[in-house]
Amino acid sequence: MPKILILGGTGLLGTALAQSLLRAGNNTVFVQTRAASKRGAIVAAEMTPLVFPLEDKAALRSALDTYNIDTVVDVSQGYQQATSILETVVSVAKDRQAALAREGAIGPKLGFVYTSGIMVHGSPAERVSDLSPVGNKLASDKPATMVSWRPSHEQAVLACRDFLNTVILRPGMLYGRNAWNFGVWWGPVSALKAKGGEKLSISADKSTRVCLVHVDDVASAFRAAIDRLDGRLGDWPVFDVVAETISLESIIEGTTEAVGLKTSVDFIGTGGDVFLEAMGLRANVGSSRIRTVLGWEPRRRDFLLNVGTYYAAWEAAQ
Secondary structure, three states: OOEEEEEOOOOHHHHHHHHHHHHHOOOEEEEEEOOHHHHHHHHHOOOEEEEOOOOOHHHHHHHHHHOOOOEEEEOOOOOOOHHHHHHHHHHHHHHHHHHHHHOOOOOOOEEEEEEOOHHHHOOOOOOEOOOOOOOOOOOOOOOOHHHOOHHHHHHHHHOOOOOEEEEEEEEOEEEOOOOHHHHHHHHHHHHHHHHOOOEEEEOOOOOOEEEEEEHHHHHHHHHHHHHOOOOOOOOOOEEEEOOEEEEHHHHHHHHHHHOOOOOEEEEOOOOOOHHHHHHOOEOOEOOHHHHHHHOOOOOOOOOHHHHHHHHHHHHHHO
16 A cells, blocks of 8 residues: 655645545555654554654654655645755655665655645636746736745656656645634634624735635545546646635635624725735635546535634634
């Protein structure tokens, strides 16, 4: 069975992906975490825990060599560690190819899946896709400041295809279960519900549009990409992963109605905060190509109809 290592495997997406890979029944899953306290839960979930910090290049290399990992999936979203992770994976891949060459043999490349995000598109005026340039003068808009480094790292990943089977996935905003990112908008709703008040203040512009995708649907997209790392991803292995695009105004209106709040809403802007800026983009991204190439179809496409359920799940996790 393919041996898959998930970096950042105990987070929201990492957990969903690990479970999806196990349910497929044909993968052995290894989960990297920096928290030794999570070791037992990982073992109980029928996976192998590997406890080391992402910045420990020697530990990562040892894991790849010791367990003969076939595919590395980086869902860590790490900024400082992204380059060192890629360098380590490439180094191991080169060593494997050199060892095969000494034996006069040919073998499969090491797989590498990198998690980016649709924030690299910024707030384009026209519809864009994963075929649209990002992070350069040809792009429709500049990336969100918080992820301005990602387009160049995507290029670095793609430049390694002589040694790695690579794919880059760019999920929209994840929701479902304990999706922490919704706290920036649902936190004020929860506070107003608990304390009462007449006005809800949201740290975003009223024009914000959000590309949404349920975490389970993202996990299925990753699994489809991993299954096709053997050369069935085409010449451009970059995919935006979006189920639906909804205005933030509609999300807030739907949420307050679902929880029984009757209040006015004041969109107060981002105040120059880079995280709020990234969350408050005017997203305009299509993702039809992933459906064609990977056969991916999101099963959760009615966010507003079920917003009360998703809010309750988020609130229960706080």
